[in-house]
Amino acid sequence: MLLETEKLSRVYGGVVAVNEVDFRVQEGLITGLIGPNGAGKTTLFNNMTGLDTPTNGKVLFEGKDITGKKANEICRLGIARTFQNIRLFKEMSVVENVMIGRHFKVGDKNKGRFLQSVKSYFFMKNEEKTIYNKALEYLDFFGLADLRNEDAKALPYGHQRELEIARAMATEPKLLFLDEPAAGMNPQETEHLMEMISRIRSLGVSVVLIEHDMKLVMNICDEITVLNFGNKIASGTPNAIKHDPVVIEAYLGSEEDD
């Protein structure tokens, strides 16, 4: 198992946001985490990626206990993520946003100097040129290279979300967490996103995604785990989940679509 939680719980005051959840991520697969609003999906994400600390239970990554480690330590171990609300450096260009992800990976002694010097390729140091070229490779891989000099804030919404994913990929993760990547996207943008996520899997990077768009989830996930009121109520293949009466009752309801 690439990542697993053992009876992970997170309690806020009187609210049990996540209750003794055993969540499993197999290497090389796309795993969906679904459930109604407030089911505990983002809380579980935050507790696996170092943004929050479990009240009880463990998080194991490649068999090692990473419970309670800080977000940057976890990122260095090979776990990257995106957020429900887009968190780009809006005043910076597309390529600069990816370079920041890349730079984080390479290590960073001179961040200030680095950020001032990315404007002109001619004046870049060799290390910076390598980072720039690698960032372009990532943009190219995701079909975003033509946009490299645009300000991030000028991009259409769908591209902003994809840029965030490209930046997370530039840290060269083994495991990528995506929190509602298709939120607010139109059908064409969602289609492009689905291709992008499949390409990430083809690189051998495992993906975990929270998503309410069931077409996307059922189409691209290999495995799905369902939360309801903080409890894991099911896990299995998309087909098994789609036909699970407990899941239909708690979440899918009449939206179920064969």
Ligand SMILES: Nc1ncnc2c1ncn2[C@@H]1O[C@H](COP(=O)(O)OP(=O)(O)OP(=O)(O)O)[C@@H](O)[C@H]1O
């Ligand atoms: N920092 C916090 N303090 C107190 N309660 C919290 C906190 N974070 C989450 N909760 C509560 O924990 C529960 C689970 O919330 P969470 O955001 O994890 O659900 P979710 O499944 O991600 O929902 P959504 O699909 O709406 O994003 C909710 O009842 C929420 O109000």
